Amino acid sequence: MKKITITGICASSLLFLLSAGCDKEADALTDASPAPEAELVLFDKNSDRHAFDDRIAQEIMKRTGVKIRVIDSTDDHAKKDELMYTYQDYPDIIKVDLKEISKYQDSGYLINLDPWLPKLPAVTEMYGDMLNRMRDQDGNLYYLGNWYGKDPDAVLGFQIRYDYLTELVGRERADSDEPFTQEEFLELLRAFSEKYPEINGEPSIPFTVCLDYSWRATMQGMYGMKNYYEEDGQLFHLARDPNYLQMLTFQNRMYREGLLDKEWVVNRTALYQDKLTSGRVFSTACAYWDIAPQNSALSAQYGDDAFFACYKVLGENMTADQTTYGGRNSIGWDAIAVTDHCSDMDAALRVINFLASEEGQYLMLWGIEGEDWDYVDDVRTPSQENLSLFTRDIYQATDATGIRRWLWFIKNGNGSDGSPYDMMTKYQPSREAALANRRMATDYWDTSRYMDLDPPDGSEEALMLFNIDNIYDKAVPRMINAGSEESMLELYNKLIQDMEMEGLADVEAVWTDNYQKRVEQWRE
Numbered sequence: 011m012k013k014i015t016i017t018g019i020c021a022s023s024l025l026f027l028l029s030a031g032c033d034k035e036a037d038a039l040t041d042a043s044p045a046p047e048a049e050l051v052l053f054d055k056n057s058d059r060h061a062f063d064d065r066i067a068q069e070i071m072k073r074t075g076v077k078i079r080v081i082d083s084t085d086d087h088a089k090k091d092e093l094m095y096t097y098q099d100y101p102d103i104i105k106v107d108l109k110e111i112s113k114y115q116d117s118g119y120l121i122n123l124d125p126w127l128p129k130l131p132a133v134t135e136m137y138g139d140m141l142n143r144m145r146d147q148d149g150n151l152y153y154l155g156n157w158y159g160k161d162p163d164a165v166l167g168f169q170i171r172y173d174y175l176t177e178l179v180g181r182e183r184a185d186s187d188e189p190f191t192q193e194e195f196l197e198l199l200r201a202f203s204e205k206y207p208e209i210n211g212e213p214s215i216p217f218t219v220c221l222d223y224s225w226r227a228t229m230q231g232m233y234g235m236k237n238y239y240e241e242d243g244q245l246f247h248l249a250r251d252p253n254y255l256q257m258l259t260f261q262n263r264m265y266r267e268g269l270l271d272k273e274w275v276v277n278r279t280a281l282y283q284d285k286l287t288s289g290r291v292f293s294t295a296c297a298y299w300d301i302a303p304q305n306s307a308l309s310a311q312y313g314d315d316a317f318f319a320c321y322k323v324l325g326e327n328m329t330a331d332q333t334t335y336g337g338r339n340s341i342g343w344d345a346i347a348v349t350d351h352c353s354d355m356d357a358a359l360r361v362i363n364f365l366a367s368e369e370g371q372y373l374m375l376w377g378i379e380g381e382d383w384d385y386v387d388d389v390r391t392p393s394q395e396n397l398s399l400f401t402r403d404i405y406q407a408t409d410a411t412g413i414r415r416w417l418w419f420i421k422n423g424n425g426s427d428g429s430p431y432d433m434m435t436k437y438q439p440s441r442e443a444a445l446a447n448r449r450m451a452t453d454y455w456d457t458s459r460y461m462d463l464d465p466p467d468g469s470e471e472a473l474m475l476f477n478i479d480n481i482y483d484k485a486v487p488r489m490i491n492a493g494s495e496e497s498m499l500e501l502y503n504k505l506i507q508d509m510e511m512e513g514l515a516d517v518e519a520v521w522t523d524n525y526q527k528r529v530e531q532w533r534e
Contacts, residue, residue, distance in 0.1 A: 048357035049077040051101035053094065055087040055344065056417065064412035069378055074364050076357045095119075102352040103361075105156065105418065111345035112462060115152045121348040121355075122150040129359045132367035136421055143341055143458060143532060154366070154419055155342030161422035162454040163435075164446035166228040166335045168195070169301060169318035170293040171308075174202060176315065187449045189322035189330050192232070192260055199269040202292040209290035216292045217264060218271035220282035220300075226486075228295035231335035231453065233257045233325035237460040238521065243529075245463070245521040247514060249482065255502060256326050261490045262498045275487045286318070287311075294318065298446045305442060306403055320446035322453075336453030339461060346418060366419040368426060375420070376433045377413045383433075390429040392437060400434045407434065459532075463524040471520050474513035481508050 052062070062071075062080040071078055081090075081101055091110055094100040098119070106114075114120050124145075127134055133154065134141070140158055145151050168190075176184040178201050190198070199216035206214040219225035230236070230248070239251035248254060264270040271277065271285070285291050286304040289312060294301070298320045305317040322333060348358050364370045376383050376392065383392045392400070399407035408414050414434050421431055430436030435443060465471035485505040492498035 047077075048075060048354055048360075049079065050103060050354065050357050050361060051079050051081060053081045053090075053101050053104045053106070054416070054418075055091065055106055057082070060415060062416070064415065066374065066377065066412040066416060069373060070361075070365070070370070070416070073369075073373075074357075074360050076361050078361070098351075100349050100351055102354070102358055103346065103348055105344050105346045108155070108339065108342060108345045109462070111153050111347060114347065114349070115146065116467070119350050120152040121350060121352060122152060123154070123348065124149075124151045126355075126359060127151075130363045130366070132363045132370075133419075136366050136368070136371075136419075140340065145531075147527065147531065153345040153347040154362070156344035156346055156418060157420045157422060158340060158342040159422040160340055160454075160456070161338050162336070162451070163443070164298065164320060164336060164450035164453070165338060166224055166231050166295070166297050167320040167446055167450055168228070168232075168293055168295055168323045169298060170198075170321050171291070172317055172319045173312070173315040174206075174292050175319075178202060178205070184319075189324050189333075189449075191324050192326050195323045196263065196267075196269070199264065199292065200267070203269060206290075206292075210288065212288065212290055214290045214292070215271045215285060216269040218277060218282065218285060218291055218294050219274050220277050220279060220294070220296065221275075222279045222282070223296040223300050225295045227337065228335065229257055229261065231333055231337070232323050232328065234328060234332045234334050236334055236337065236455065237457060238463075243522070243526065244518075245460075245525050246518050247478075247482075247509065249502075249505060249509070253325065255499075258489055258498060258502060259495065260325070262492055262495060265491050266493070270490075275491070289316070298442045302440075302442070303405065317442065319442065320449055322449050331452045333453055334455055335450050337455055337457045339457045341458045341461065342420075362419070370419070371421060371431045372425065374416050374418065375414055375431050377411060382411065382413060390427060392433055397438060401438060401440065404434050404440075459528065460525070463521045463528075465517065465520045471513070471517050475517045477512045478509045478514055478517060481505065481512060 057080050059082055060080070062078045067078070088107075088110075091104075091106050094104075095113060095117075100114075100119070104114070111120075123130070123133075137144075137154065137158065140155065141151060144153060144155055172184060175198070178198060203214060203216045208214060233251075233253040233256060235248060235251050235253055235257070237248070238245040239248055239254075240246070261270070273281070277285075283301075283304055286294070286301060287307045289308065298318070301318055308316040308318075322330065322335065324330065324333065346362075348355070348362075352358050365374070372390075376390070377396070381393075382396055383390060385391065396407070396411060396413070399410060404414070414432075424430050439447065465475055482505065485501060485508075489498050489501045489505070492501055
């Protein structure tokens, strides 16, 4: 299908739109006051069944003059996204995972925002040079990133129960920011297993992971690996990285010594969370925020010292500044786009420009001036009541205040007055966040350079990659669970051979070509 470039095609939606409008040329917009009868329908993958009717939502609609209805994302936003795409039954504006936006873009379902930028001064000002990174290879701008810009705060790490660690190594070492070496970490797992063979009548778990969280990326981080193995501008499969085999050996040792949760291959979110809150887990690998509710539950049940704190573990022969636990995409976590079903482009631009502006950012992330925050000695300051709520439990605070529920066009960093946009996590970081940020301060790297480099759908190389991914995904647990180091090595060599037979070199050539084009486009 031909991509939409300068017009907004107005079409009826079977489920979501009440009426359709007419095509609008970019220069047909007026600067008239917001019309209160304007209405937009949005899909927000994070809405989690919440209607757009809380106090912050009401204020957004008041300031833009646009009535907004958010489609129920259901419990499974990915399934809802897929149904919308398949049946072309999507609303005016969508916010989906960044990795999902390309299917809408490639099918021609999105409006090119480039001709509309003169009507989006806040977008131009706030995004700046980042807009170039969000453009397609054809030069058009089909989406805007959410949570964009550099954010050096911690991402992944090894999360270790602080109270158990204090028992094993003493409070001074537990409070230290000094990384643990791989061998030190293994010794900790062994010591915990020996001291606590059982907890609450069940076997203890020295180390576990969740398949739904970034456990692989955490393990790769301890060895300085990224999305691909890069050498002289060429990209190769991560399994070819010289450090990959060392990482695999470490994982296999944990399994063979009984230090790795024997059920790790079936650990989905619910089971994983139950294990953490049971009190029998010593350590895990993920982002500190992944387990924030479990930390709250543990501290409430066992005391303030019962929480998972973030620590850096160094892979064999690695130094503290070589690890890569802090991979973040400067383009953002999500993509926001206007679809070809947009019924009122004027209203869409008003909403986009407001939410992307500093005023919109502070409304979504700080709340309403005079109610949620005030200037104290010319410094933007949250109310003490809200600050206490946010510090205690960010999720409950959002439910109570509506602040940080609607997250659109969010920019990382600080506003023009120096105050952080994301007040809940940056103004007074939680104990867990402060520890993670301090210990992982050298680990930031930008993942956007490696984004969306795969072969195009329908190509011969895309089929090769599909088969290669299946081979790899099946091989990983077998290699980790191998009965000996020799067996693990045999399985690894077979993995490389099987992927090469499936056309790995051809896929790597596509990755490299796309990567080099991106570097040229960004001119970086």
